[in-house]
Amino acid sequence: MQIKALFFASYRDIAGTDELHVELPEGASVADLVGSLRSRGSSWASLPPQPAVAVNLTYSRLGVPLVNGDEVAFIPPVSGG
Numbered sequence: 092m093q094i095k096a097l098f099f100a101s102y103r104d105i106a107g108t109d110e111l112h113v114e115l116p117e118g119a120s121v122a123d124l125v126g127s128l129r130s131r132g133s134s135w136a137s138l139p140p141q142p143a144v145a146v147n148l149t150y151s152r153l154g155v156p157l158v159n160g161d162e163v164a165f166i167p168p169v170s171g172g
Contacts (some may be wrong), residue, residue: 092117092159094124102142102165105134115157121146122153124163142166 094113098106106128115123121144129138143166144151150166157163 092119092157094119094157095160095162096124096128097162097164099165099167101167102138105138107134117159119157120153121151121155121157121163124157125153138165143168 092115094115096111096113098109103109128135145164147162
């Protein structure tokens with residue numbers, strides 16, 4: 092299945108793009124997507140194992156199953172002052 096991953100701020104720097112289409116097997120979860128990206132090595136290894144994500148504009152946990160065409164946004168930590 093095809094998943095659209097969106098990256099913002101520091102995660103965009105890791106990915107080198109703000110959008111990436113990722114092929115995953117049917118039944119994959121958000122955690123599987125994160126693992127697939129981290130396994131690419133290089134800068135991808137700095138992607139946290141448990142990043143904040145939103146699936147189709149809704150904050151989600153890593154165990155959420157994905158379906159073809161889902162959009163997963165990777166939301167970096169925000170510091171304030």
